[in-house]
Amino acid sequence: APNAKPTKAAQLNNNNCQRERFWQQQPDQATTCPPDILPLRGTVYLLYDVNISEGFNLRRDVYIRLAVFVRRLQRRTKRFRNVRLVLPPWPRLYHWHSQGLAQSDLLWRHFFDVESLRRFAPVLDFDEFVTEYRQFGMPSSPHVHVSQVFRLTHYEIMLEQGVFRDKYERATDAPEACLNAKSISGGPLLQQPLLRHARYHCVRFQGSAGLLERLLREAIHEDTVGVADAHDMRVYAVLSAETLLHDNWGDEHFWLARRSMRFAAPLDQVADDFRRSSLATTTASAGVQRPVMWELERQKRDASGGNYLCAHLRRGDFVRSRESTTPTLKAAAQQLKQLLRACNMTTVFLASDATPYELLELKELFYRYRFVHFTPESSAQRQQLKDGGVAIVDQLVCSYARHFVGTYESTFTYRIYEEREILGFSKASTFNTFCKALGGNCARNAIWPIVWPDEDDDVDDDKLN
Numbered sequence: 001a002p003n004a005k006p007t008k009a010a011q012l013n014n015n016n017c018q019r020e021r022f023w024q025q026q027p028d029q030a031t032t033c034p035p036d037i038l039p040l041r042g043t044v045y046l047l048y049d050v051n052i053s054e055g056f057n058l059r060r061d062v063y064i065r066l067a068v069f070v071r072r073l074q075r076r077t078k079r080f081r082n083v084r085l086v087l088p089p090w091p092r093l094y095h096w097h098s099q100g101l102a103q104s105d106l107l108w109r110h111f112f113d114v115e116s117l118r119r120f121a122p123v124l125d126f127d128e129f130v131t132e133y134r135q136f137g138m139p140s141s142p143h144v145h146v147s148q149v150f151r152l153t154h155y156e157i158m159l160e161q162g163v164f165r166d167k168y169e170r171a172t173d174a175p176e177a178c179l180n181a182k183s184i185s186g187g188p189l190l191q192q193p194l195l196r197h198a199r200y201h202c203v204r205f206q207g208s209a210g211l212l213e214r215l216l217r218e219a220i221h222e223d224t225v226g227v228a229d230a231h232d233m234r235v236y237a238v239l240s241a242e243t244l245l246h247d248n249w250g251d252e253h254f255w256l257a258r259r260s261m262r263f264a265a266p267l268d269q270v271a272d273d274f275r276r277s278s279l280a281t282t283t284a285s286a287g288v289q290r291p292v293m294w295e296l297e298r299q300k301r302d303a304s305g306g307n308y309l310c311a312h313l314r315r316g317d318f319v320r321s322r323e324s325t326t327p328t329l330k331a332a333a334q335q336l337k338q339l340l341r342a343c344n345m346t347t348v349f350l351a352s353d354a355t356p357y358e359l360l361e362l363k364e365l366f367y368r369y370r371f372v373h374f375t376p377e378s379s380a381q382r383q384q385l386k387d388g389g390v391a392i393v394d395q396l397v398c399s400y401a402r403h404f405v406g407t408y409e410s411t412f413t414y415r416i417y418e419e420r421e422i423l424g425f426s427k428a429s430t431f432n433t434f435c436k437a438l439g440g441n442c443a444r445n446a447i448w449p450i451v452w453p454d455e456d457d458d459v460d461d462d463k464l465n
């Protein structure tokens with residue numbers, strides 16, 4: 001009968017079919033799914049979290065470690081064909097000082113273009129994961145059940161007879177802070193009260209993300225011994241994921257993942273508008289490449305940039321904890337003026353976490369120049385961007401500058417270097433570092449240039465086994 005309620009099985013099958021189409025990115029192919037479509041069985045959801053004290057830009061790097069790992073896992077091994085990396089909601093970070101903004105539990109799509117991430121690796125924003133879990137797993141359960149949680153911690157001694165070996169072990173004799181699940185973050189797993197976990201392990205871990213494959217296989221094996229449907233859905237979580245190293249730092253896979261990290265369109269728009277109105281710069285006039293999709297980017301080194309110098313001057317905790325390498329405001333201004341003269345420019349854009357008082361002081365030091373700084377134009381815009389979004393706008397404005405200088409050992413600066421590498425600037429205009437004092441012989445940041453895939457290389461040549 002046409003109005004009969006679909007059976008539970010048919011409903012589930014249809015759900016599975018819709019999910020399959022979602023992942024194949026063919027949403028419009030058919031209005032109804034064939035009834036005999038195979039459900040997406042054996043999905044493994046990998047949740048992860050990063051130590052609460054880590055900042056935004058290190059977290060971006062940890063994402064790349066996991067995205068490269070999960071993409072490779074999915075492409076290479078049948079068991080993990082349906083692996084999904086779940087993006088951890090952003091907790092309120094230590095550096096997000098502004099009051100009166102809703103700054104905890106932010107989804108990744110607030111900052112990043114998740115569809116773009118998804119074209120590199122199978123990732124889900126947290127709410128998408130919960131929806132999938134409910135639809136295809138346990139529709140009636142109020143909680144999401146994580147089978148096993150692995151909290152990573154370092155070995156006390158890293159070298160064995162002078163050799164660094166990749167290894168891990170479940171630790172029963174680790175410090176209390178690791179062993180005690182309750183002390184993870186002083187709250188629920190990933191700060192998400194709806195997550196419930198069964199087994200919790202403290203794991204000494206040393207090595208790259210690739211080593212997680214063995215850990216996951218062991219966990220799946222333990223969970224499926226004697227279970228009727230060994231290919232049921234599974235959820236695992238890795239905590240303190242910053243412990244993982246890159247499988248191969250700076251190779252073409254790293255850079256594909258990095259290029260797929262496009263910012264959310266509304267943030268891009270704010271940066272675009274600001275560059276146009278305050279710095280008379282557009283994508284075209286800066287001669288940078290920004291095709292709609294990152295897959296269309298090509299090797300390039302001739303971007304000219306807008307007619308301004310950008311400085312990322314890290315203050316805040318750096319002033320105290322990195323006193324020996326962080327310049328005073330006066331020393332920073334001296335170095336910038338020297339650069340302005342050398343580049344024959346009169347405008348400086350400053351990205352900084354400086355206090356309003358420090359900004360005023362800096363502005364005075366540039367009285368003969370044009371000193372530009374981004375602040376949201378209204379309280380509504382501040383509410384929309386939040387502290388994390390304002391920082392991204394700063395990074396985007398610096399990425400389009402003719403010349404850039406950043407702060408020693410700041411991951412915020414490193415992400416700007418990377419963005420400029422993708423946009424096509426010369427290395428000389430990008431990899432520059434403030435010294436403690438003008439004319440000093442100082443340590444500089446490392447230069448890690450972009451690696452483009454060979455035109456003939458198939459970077460997706462991983463084989464299923």
Ligand SMILES: C[C@@H]1O[C@H](OP(=O)(O)OP(=O)(O)OC[C@H]2O[C@@H](n3cnc4c(=O)[nH]c(N)nc43)[C@H](O)[C@@H]2O)[C@@H](O)[C@H](O)[C@@H]1O
Binds near residue numbers: 058096312313391394
């Ligand atoms: C050594 C480590 O350095 C790490 O900092 P570092 O790598 O610079 O970079 P991040 O880890 O991103 O942390 C710095 C945070 O401070 C704010 N911030 C820094 N510079 C700017 C800027 O130019 N504009 C705006 N709007 N905001 C800025 C922003 O919230 C950013 O995420 C710290 O996270 C760690 O706690 C530790 O101190």
